[in-house]
Amino acid sequence: MARILVVDDEVGIRELLSEILYDEGHTVELAENAAQARAARLRMRPDLVLLDIWMPDTDGVSLLKEWASQGLLDMPVIMMSGHATVDTAVEATRIGAMDFLEKPITLQRLLKTIAAGLARGRTQHAASTVTPLAAASPMVRLEDELDPPPAQGAVASVPAPVETTPAASGKLGSIPLDQPLREARDEFERIYFEYHLARENNSMTRVSERTGLERTHLYRKLKQLGIESARKRAT
Numbered sequence: 524m525a526r527i528l529v530v531d532d533e534v535g536i537r538e539l540l541s542e543i544l545y546d547e548g549h550t551v552e553l554a555e556n557a558a559q560a561r562a563a564r565l566r567m568r569p570d571l572v573l574l575d576i577w578m579p580d581t582d583g584v585s586l587l588k589e590w591a592s593q594g595l596l597d598m599p600v601i602m603m604s605g606h607a608t609v610d611t612a613v614e615a616t617r618i619g620a621m622d623f624l625e626k627p628i629t630l631q632r633l634l635k636t637i638a639a640g641l642a643r644g645r646t647q648h649a650a651s652t653v654t655p656l657a658a659a660s661p662m663v664r665l666e667d668e669l670d671p672p673p674a675q676g677a678v679a680s681v682p683a684p685v686e687t688t689p690a691a692s693g694k695l696g697s698i699p700l701d702q703p704l705r706e707a708r709d710e711f712e713r714i715y716f717e718y719h720l721a722r723e724n725n726s727m728t729r730v731s732e733r734t735g736l737e738r739t740h741l742y743r744k745l746k747q748l749g750i751e752s753a754r755k756r757a758t
Contacts, residue, residue, distance in 0.1 A: 525570035525641050526550045530560040530586075531603065532578045536626075540573060541740055543630065544637075548708060552735050557581035564590065569598055571640045574620075576604035576611060584611065587618050597647075599640035603628065713748045720750075 527549050529540045534555070541551045552569070554560040557580050563569070576583040583602060590596040602615045605626035612623040621640050624632065689695045698710045716734070723729035731738050 524548050524550060526552070526567065527637070528552050528554065528560065528563050528569040528572045530554045530557070530572065530578075530583070531575040532556060533575075536575070536603075538737065538740060540633075541737070542743070543633065545736075545740070545744070547634065548704075550735065553737060557583075557586045560586060561589075564595055570644055571637060572598060572600045573624075573637075574600055574602055576602055576607045576615070584615050584618070587615060587620060591619050599644045601636055601640055709748060712744070713750060716745060716748060717750060 527544055529537055529544070529551060531537050531540070532555050537553045537555065541553055544551045552563050554563050556578055560572075560574070564572075574583045574587065581589075583604075587596070587600060587602075590600075596619045599621040600619065602612065602620045602623045603626060604611070604623075607623070607625070615623065621643060622636050624636060689700060693700050695707075695711070696714075698707055698714075700707060716730070719730045719733050723733065727738060727741065731741050734741065736744065
């Protein structure tokens, strides 16, 4: 599961991409202009950004330059447009965009490009955060670094009790893990949305804000999970 920021001024495109990505198991945040995209980027570092080129306030290429100049372009960015020229695509790539998708975007092309972007992002993130073992003391043996011998006279520590993990129990809470992914995900989502509905006293506005879903998508998701009737009774 990845956090993906979708930036596009067309509500139909945002909703379509959000639905596709959500069904693929990703967390999606939507922005309809550069101002909302800036705010979203400051709140969290997305794992990937889908960025439209032509927007009314600030175009995508200008926003890309802005992020690059501020050191905020540390995630894969895929540009989108139905009217961009080859020069525009080349410029965006030169600035730091990973790829370019031409609208209308086919589902296969979209998912393939996103998978490649997420893979590249994970590789870059790992390379920037992993420190070589025992780099500060090259004479330390690997065995001692992983399991240093106790000091003379010291009492050997007792291993902590082994906790039951989902991998060992085969369950995540009440959700069995030995079932198809889609069914397990539906069970989790049902628990997730019922929790937020109860927490927010069935306020769709607050649940929409909490979950990061637009209201239209939220209504559709609740209906898909079979909890729309509960929402209607509450309202």
